[in-house]
Amino acid sequence: MESNATAHTLLGHKDEIWTLDWAPTSEFVLATGSRDGEIRLWDIRRSGATACLLCLNYEGKANVPGRSQLYTNVTREKPMSVSTAATARKRRRIGGAFEAQARDQQKARLRVDSHQNKMYASVNRQKRNDPHAAASTSLVVAHNAGVTSLVYTPDGRFLLSNGMDEKLRLWNATSGEHQFMNYQGVQKTQPRASRNVQMAVAQEGEAYETTLMFIPNGLEGAVASYRVFGENGIPLGSASAHYQQVTACLYRKSTRELYSAGEDGLIMKWKPPPVDLYPDMAEDVNGNDNMQHDGLNAGTAIGDEDTWSDDDDDEERMSQFVPPILRDNA
Template identity: 30%
Template sequence: MWKEIGDRESGKLRPNSFITRIRSNRASSLHLSNHKELVSSHRGSVNSLQVDLTEGRYLLSGAADASLAIYDIQRATDYEAGGLIAKHKPILVDKQHQNGHKYAISTAIWYPIDTGLFVTGSYDHHIKVWDTNTTQVVMDFKMPGKVYRTAMSSLATSHMLIAAATEDVQVRLCDMASGAFAHTLSGHRDGVMAVEWSTSSEWILMTGGCDGAIRFWDIRRAGCFSVLDQSHSQLGRRPPLADKSTTKVSTSKARAPQRKVGSGSSSKHSGTSKILKHAKGSAKQRLHPGLLTSQDRATAHYGAVLGLKATEDGMYLLSAGSDSRLRLWDIQSGCNTLVHYEIVRLQTSKAIQLAVTQDSSIVFLPCMTSVKAFDVWSGQSRMTLQGHYENVNCCFYSTHDQELYTGGNDRQILVWSPLKLIPDDADECDRRTEQPSAVDEDNWSD
């Protein structure tokens, strides 16, 4: 770190590059936190974790005992070891609410633009929308089967849709604005365990099913417009675009060219962007959702797709399957990038939650009782985080603090952060008494 600081002081390193390098160094040095501890109130396995996207301050968790909890991860409730270890107790706990879930909570997510609402899905076939301030259910959606995952688009300005992955073959979109189902997406031949919104378009939805297929949907159209095929691969570069010349790109870090969008629209919200349009020869065609062709039957994994995670730039998609494989997909072309990740053992009884760093350099994958960290572009194993006593179900990487939160069947929520060797006394006060430190006291200041 001192080298980066020296380069920044001398002007050799630009501000943005300095920030990126520091964040990357912190993400590469994660250990079980020696200064922060979350006191779990759950009496069942922790199935879902998410830090709010607005303040990066509140951690939402859902567990198998139908309980949910919210933690303030920036302000501790107590301190131990002379103030060196901050203990965070839940500021909100809900158990056996009269209108709450009856069975295990499988997914819990924040409303993307406000911490006043959050959404939970459960094995009791219900998706509920909660008011954070009153801890009351304000909306309830009855689903046809167990709810495995829910997702909301962080880019959406035109809709308030909750995408639900259930044991039913159809993917349903719940509209929070009307309180009714807005869409039913048909195409999978088995239950759906993973769902993820595109990080570059508010209209594109990606789903992974127990049939081993990953399908891409434009919610403004009927039927999926693409199915990923693990045998459709391209190594070293992306397919050439019609309006641009072919250029060679490094195999380890393939970066997409910036797409230009007409005036009056943003690239992140453009639904007409070139995403996953398969072609036979030079003629491109869109398959009818009812047609059962070789392309429609393509599979991304030899087994169920357990988890999906899109990179922050919206160019790549990571998928984990019950075949113990982690794959990286080029979203624009639909190609398997053939990045070779270590074969790891994954639990197949439930959906898993992956996490990616802000610069999309490291992916965190729950592997039984540990969490594996891989380099996204080379596939090399960076580190193995071991601390849970039982299987790990979920992980979430906080971009605000460069910390990783993991939850497992041992009912614990662990914090992984860069080692903190020197106590943080930037607050200029004793954190236990909230009074000025004795070193800073004087006889003239207020």
């Protein structure tokens, strides 16, 4: 960092990179997305373009960069020399003085052909395979427009991508295969000043039921939430408090809080509404539980109310035994 020197270079993208994310399960795996819609997975333990593991394809299976006859090791046919072509068509007379002349001409042609072969071998000789050139080219894309955001699920099994084509896509992080999940209502978010748009993923309990994602949605400052493995792809909800588009979302698992930042310079903190586990119970100021049910005590069933009165208390007191010393003499 102090010397501003490049320690490692990954080659392969043909356009500027807009977003990237590190795999949470491996410190060597990196995902990058570019302006031309490409998403590549890299292993940084390799160098150059050979570090590219997969190129994601929205049509299905990911593309593995080739290591064969791309730009290199192309078989070229040897051109026929003029003397060889002339010899094939010329009818020579063998015998007498013409025989010695024919031998001399043949030797001269062999010397010329040998020289031409050496020149051809030095200029047009086959080159060995260049894996860097082979791995730097891919014809598949993950989005039909620029990739604005990439984020792994917390367990590292899946990768989510958002693009300028208003598509939110789910990928298998290991094989790179497109999962064909449909998310409705996704709107385009335009990054500015070469800045990516950051999504957030929350995962608690079982991954299939509790994995949620929060994405900046549209240009009006809205944040939409989706269930990653939802059946219908309908957003769970949308919240709007920013005056301009949201550029980043961050989820804090310890406190279950969501933070959002927008181009209006504001940072918002979102918390889920409190959940009342006992809706029929209300706690008063002193901490005592007042249980009410239709104006009656909730702990007392209807029809089981006490019907005692003051007269019953008087009769109860009269029936009690009183010692003579305490009795009134009057």
